[in-house]
Amino acid sequence: MSEQGFVVTPWEVTGVVDYERLIRDFGTQPISDKLGRRLEKVLGSASYLIRRRIFFSHRDLDLILDDYDHGRGFFLYTGRGPSGPMHIGHILSFYFTKWLQDKFQVNVYIQITDDEKFLEEKRNLSYQDTQNWAKENILDIIAAGFDPDRTFILQDTEFLGHAYPLVLKVARRINFSVVRAVFGFTNETNVGMLFYPSIQIIPSFLEKKRCLIPSAIDQDPYWRIQRDVAAPLGYQKAAAIHSKFLPPLTGFQDKMSSSKPETAIFLSDDDNTVRNKVYRYAFSGGQATIEEHRKLGGNPDIDVPFQWLYMFFEPGDSPIERIRADYRSGRMLTGELKDILIERITTFLHEHRARREKAADLVETFKREGALARTIWEMDFRDR
Amino acid sequence: MSEQGFVVTPWEVTGVVDYERLIRDFGTQPISDKLGRRLEKVLGSASYLIRRRIFFSHRDLDLILDDYDHGRGFFLYTGRGPSGPMHIGHILSFYFTKWLQDKFQVNVYIQITDDEKFLEEKRNLSYQDTQNWAKENILDIIAAGFDPDRTFILQDTEFLGHAYPLVLKVARRINFSVVRAVFGFTNETNVGMLFYPSIQIIPSFLEKKRCLIPSAIDQDPYWRIQRDVAAPLGYQKAAAIHSKFLPPLTGFQDKMSSSKPETAIFLSDDDNTVRNKVYRYAFSGGQATIEEHRKLGGNPDIDVPFQWLYMFFEPGDSPIERIRADYRSGRMLTGELKDILIERITTFLHEHRARREKAADLVETFKREGALARTIWEMDFRDR
Numbered sequence: 155m156s157e158q159g160f161v162v163t164p165w166e167v168t169g170v171v172d173y174e175r176l177i178r179d180f181g182t183q184p185i186s187d188k189l190g191r192r193l194e195k196v197l198g199s200a201s202y203l204i205r206r207r208i209f210f211s212h213r214d215l216d217l218i219l220d221d222y223d224h225g226r227g228f229f230l231y232t233g234r235g236p237s238g239p240m241h242i243g244h245i246l247s248f249y250f251t252k253w254l255q256d257k258f259q260v261n262v263y264i265q266i267t268d269d270e271k272f273l274e275e276k277r278n279l280s281y282q283d284t285q286n287w288a289k290e291n292i293l294d295i296i297a298a299g300f301d302p303d304r305t306f307i308l309q310d311t312e313f314l315g316h317a318y319p320l321v322l323k324v325a326r327r328i329n330f331s332v333v334r335a336v337f338g339f340t341n342e343t344n345v346g347m348l349f350y351p352s353i354q355i356i357p358s359f360l361e362k363k364r365c366l367i368p369s370a371i372d373q374d375p376y377w378r379i380q381r382d383v384a385a386p387l388g389y390q391k392a393a394a395i396h397s398k399f400l401p402p403l404t405g406f407q408d409k410m411s412s413s414k415p416e417t418a419i420f421l422s423d424d425d426n427t428v429r430n431k432v433y434r435y436a437f438s439g440g441q442a443t444i445e446e447h448r449k450l451g452g453n454p455d456i457d458v459p460f461q462w463l464y465m466f467f468e469p470g471d472s473p474i475e476r477i478r479a480d481y482r483s484g485r486m487l488t489g490e491l492k493d494i495l496i497e498r499i500t501t502f503l504h505e506h507r508a509r510r511e512k513a514a515d516l517v518e519t520f521k522r523e524g525a526l527a528r529t530i531w532e533m534d535f536r537d538r
Numbered sequence: 539m540s541e542q543g544f545v546v547t548p549w550e551v552t553g554v555v556d557y558e559r560l561i562r563d564f565g566t567q568p569i570s571d572k573l574g575r576r577l578e579k580v581l582g583s584a585s586y587l588i589r590r591r592i593f594f595s596h597r598d599l600d601l602i603l604d605d606y607d608h609g610r611g612f613f614l615y616t617g618r619g620p621s622g623p624m625h626i627g628h629i630l631s632f633y634f635t636k637w638l639q640d641k642f643q644v645n646v647y648i649q650i651t652d653d654e655k656f657l658e659e660k661r662n663l664s665y666q667d668t669q670n671w672a673k674e675n676i677l678d679i680i681a682a683g684f685d686p687d688r689t690f691i692l693q694d695t696e697f698l699g700h701a702y703p704l705v706l707k708v709a710r711r712i713n714f715s716v717v718r719a720v721f722g723f724t725n726e727t728n729v730g731m732l733f734y735p736s737i738q739i740i741p742s743f744l745e746k747k748r749c750l751i752p753s754a755i756d757q758d759p760y761w762r763i764q765r766d767v768a769a770p771l772g773y774q775k776a777a778a779i780h781s782k783f784l785p786p787l788t789g790f791q792d793k794m795s796s797s798k799p800e801t802a803i804f805l806s807d808d809d810n811t812v813r814n815k816v817y818r819y820a821f822s823g824g825q826a827t828i829e830e831h832r833k834l835g836g837n838p839d840i841d842v843p844f845q846w847l848y849m850f851f852e853p854g855d856s857p858i859e860r861i862r863a864d865y866r867s868g869r870m871l872t873g874e875l876k877d878i879l880i881e882r883i884t885t886f887l888h889e890h891r892a893r894r895e896k897a898a899d900l901v902e903t904f905k906r907e908g909a910l911a912r913t914i915w916e917m918d919f920r921d922r
Contacts, residue, residue: 272706316699322695325728329728346733
């Protein structure tokens with residue numbers, strides 16, 4: 155991998171990601187000004203994620219908005235691989251998806267890919283590990299505030315059997331050449347992983363409407379396959395909207411990793427831990443001394459605390475631009491910038507965890523008993 | 539394929555099968571005289587299938603008999619791919635398995651591989667086709683007379699979800715290189731087929747005892763994989779006992795095929811159809827005219843009516859040897875030999891169909907409500 159090189163696959167993100175090149179390599183579309191404005195109009199308070207191009211790339215988002223405008227509707231699908239505790243980087247997509255649900259009033263399907271995380275050999279998780287993390291992660295996902303009657307959380311190991319006829323129909327249309335080309339699978343890849351793409355694209359077929367998938371861009375290879383098999387199976391090609399990765403606390407290299415706690419703020423981190431991590435590890439674009447900083451100013455483009463505020467924690471355009479200007483000019487010191495971030499993160503985590511406290515009572519609703527969950531469990535997949 | 543060439547895979551049997559070469563190629567063991575006698579002793583009336591080496595090859599059959607002798611017990615597993623109507627060749631293994639159950643008083647697992655038959659592209663069966671054939675085939679299987687409380691019929695599309703945790707554990711241990719080498723899969727093979735071997739070997743893990751699999755030898759490649767993954771998963775290597783193929787009515791080339799009705803007697807064929815097929819299509823080792831036949835005699839080795847009697851329909855050693863001698867000497871004419879076979883087949887089919895009439899009431903017992911079925915459905919596969 156060259157110095158400018160980077161790798162983005164569903165199982166690996168290394169290097170410094172060049173998002174423009176990803177758009178070219180993956181064959182997706184940048185969100186144009188016109189398309190961005192169409193979406194911002196509906197999103198209102200959540201529109202900053204589009205305006206700032208934190209969600210920066212898409213497939214067929216224009217068709218989704220057409221479907222919405224013409225009353226045909228659409229639905230949302232996103233997911234989580236339960237391989238460890240969730241951090242700030244993981245939860246961003248879920249909050250965004252929840253905001254999309256609020257604004258568009260649509261159904262959301264959330265897939266918990268516990269089977270994939272077990273099959274992924276290098277993780278070496280026991281089956282029970284994946285079940286424990288699924289349980290924990292689902293509480294965090296519910297805490298994002300989804301509508302219990304319009305949201306179905308499907309955990310693969312529980313749901314696969316029910317949808318198996320449809321999974322088979324999908325699997326019959328994907329061969330080894332395809333998964334090798336799309337995912338870089340090899341002769342040594344286990345047959346569970348080879349089969350797994352047929353499972354990951356199932357939620358996009360749970361309704362005959364068009365599906366919009368908000369996810370980090372590393373998941374896009376699955377949607378490429380979905381778009382190839384959808385039409386012959388009588389479904390619509392999934393649309394997607396891709397987010398950038400919130401950079402690791404330690405700088406723009408690679409992505410936040412649960413196995414390197416210093417790179418991430420976990421949703422369970424207490425106030426002290428948050429404060430210590432940001433102070434100690436957050437990569438700063440500031441100068442070495444206060445004197446130099448006052449004189450030369452900081453560089454917000456490489457400053458992780460600034461980027462986290464920009465990408466998630468400061469929705470207001472005037473405040474964020476004020477921070478940017480103050481920091482660049484040297485009026486705002488690194489410590490002051492970090493304090494702002496710490497305050498935002500701890501407030502966010504307090505609110506998140508307060509909702510998480512109540513989430514346990516809602517698990518059965520989202521998985522089985524809510525209106526949407528019931529509809530899907532009552533569906534006969536032999537006919538689909 | 540050379541003139542002496544033949545192909546035996548789970549999806550194709552062509553040419554004239556050389557069973558001795560299969561034993562070498564597949565790396566199985568011939569049933570030795572000593573081992574044969576051990577098994578015959580328990581089997582009693584059903585022992586002719588061993589004595590005549592219709593079941594001719596095995597893996598670890600000696601260990602199964604040791605387990606039986608020492609009170610450790612074992613269990614049986616066999617299956618059926620529901621791709622069409624069942625014929626005489628299909629049902630032989632089931633009757634043999636039922637006789638093994640009767641004599642050894644052991645549990646039997648019968649897998650209905652409707653998923654595989656759907657995934658097998660060249661068959662081009664709709665999902666509904668596989669479901670309809672599964673329903674029909676199960677009635678024929680039940681008609682063989684299995685013990686409802688010691689037999690569990692598991693239909694993959696119904697059972698897969700329940701056993702999915704165990705399927706995943708198996709799938710993680712099988713890679714593309716393995717299924718390519720064992721089954722000849724290619725880059726164009728669909729990912730469902732690549733994954734499927736993890737499903738076919740699941741029934742061998744339903745008990746911690748040793749499993750004995752009676753089946754035609756074309757299924758052996760699956761048991762090779764089973765034997766590689768069993769120990770690391772904490773199970774025993776499956777034992778197997780392999781049958782020859784009942785030759786097609788039309789002669790020893792290829793195998794009976796549902797798509798060529800003249801090659802097979804279906805379990806649903808009425809008396810007239812049986813008579814017409816045997817008279818018209820059964821390959822004869824007799825001479826062209828009665829005069830020549832009286833003078834030269836017939837050749838029972840290539841005569842399909844004789845072989846069918848020998849392989850299944852005439853259990854008595856004295857009667858079959860009398861028929862052989864009479865036919866070889868010319869005392870018995872081709873028409874007389876065919877009449878014997880017709881009488882045996884029609885009697886067998888009448889009895890089979892009488893039991894099949896009552897089978898519909900037993901389907902739920904074998905699939906869900908029988909003692910063994912209930913035990914398995916109540917099993918928690920997350921712990922296995």
